[in-house]
Amino acid sequence: GAVVSQHPSWVICKSGTSVKIECRSLDFQATTMFWYRQFPKQSLMLMATSNEGSKATYEQGVEKDKFLINHASLTLSTLTVTSAHPEDSSFYICSALDSLRYNEQFFGPGTRLTVL
Amino acid sequence: QQPVQSPQAVILREGEDAVINCSSSKALYSVHWYRQKHGEAPVFLMILLKGGEQKGHEKISASFNEKKQQSSLYLTASQLSYSGTYFCGTEIWGGGAQKLVFGQGTRLTINP
Numbered sequence: 001g002a003v004v005s006q007h008p009s010w011v012i013c014k015s016g017t018s019v020k021i022e023c024r025s026l027d028f029q030a031t032t033m034f035w036y037r038q039f040p041k042q043s044l045m046l047m048a049t050s051n052e053g054s055k056a057t058y059e060q061g062v063e064k065d066k067f068l069i070n071h072a073s074l075t076l077s078t079l080t081v082t083s084a085h086p087e088d089s090s091f092y093i094c095s096a097l098d099s100l101r102y103n104e105q106f107f108g109p110g111t112r113l114t115v116l
Numbered sequence: 117q118q119p120v121q122s123p124q125a126v127i128l129r130e131g132e133d134a135v136i137n138c139s140s141s142k143a144l145y146s147v148h149w150y151r152q153k154h155g156e157a158p159v160f161l162m163i164l165l166k167g168g169e170q171k172g173h174e175k176i177s178a179s180f181n182e183k184k185q186q187s188s189l190y191l192t193a194s195q196l197s198y199s200g201t202y203f204c205g206t207e208i209w210g211g212g213a214q215k216l217v218f219g220q221g222t223r224l225t226i227n228p
Contacts, residue, residue, distance in 0.1 A: 043218045044203065044218045104160065105216060106160065107157040
């Protein structure tokens with residue numbers, strides 16, 4: 001099956017700093033990637049849709065200036081959490097859409113962000 | 117737009133069966149099922165694309181009733197490895213692509 005990687009798998013940072021999370025599709029090209037956030041014991045909440053070569057589309061209530069998304073190539077999307085605060089602590093998961101398999105999304109292993 | 121799953125949680129003994137339901141107030145064109153273990157990313161189980169479609173892999177199967185706007189996931193003779201949270205996802209169009217909206221999840225616990 002298709003493989004999606006995320007880096008780092010976990011990160012601890014101080015309040016006010018910025019954190020970049022990378023999402024890569026390793027064996028297929030993904031024109032579309034998605035970023036989700038998941039709080040403990042809750043569902044996955046879609047934050048934004050990332051399309052290669054264009055601006056990301058953010059879900060209602062997600063601050064685009066705080067969560068910067070860049071999808072510069074067909075295999076890489078990055079999420080930067082700017083000026084992170086403790087309430088941004090969460091599990092961030094990306095997924096990549098394999099257009100050759102009908103709308104099947106492959107999820108990365110997730111990145112656990114802890115902001116002190 | 118979020119699909120509704122039921123039950124929210126279920127506890128079984130190994131070998132027992134379980135059914136997880138997913139329903140939507142809007143028309144469903146497809147249903148995706150995922151399982152997530154604690155601290156890990158969701159793992160794809162299956163997609164159901166057509167009304168009346170049924171799929172299965174080993175002892176996990178699912179059905180899709182397009183008219184009733186619902187899908188059910190069936191776990192037969194459950195194994196300890198089946199424990200986790202199951203999510204159904206329904207597709208909606210937005211941001212230039214089909215995106216998934218997930219239900220709130222059903223936590224399945226299998227005891228020996």
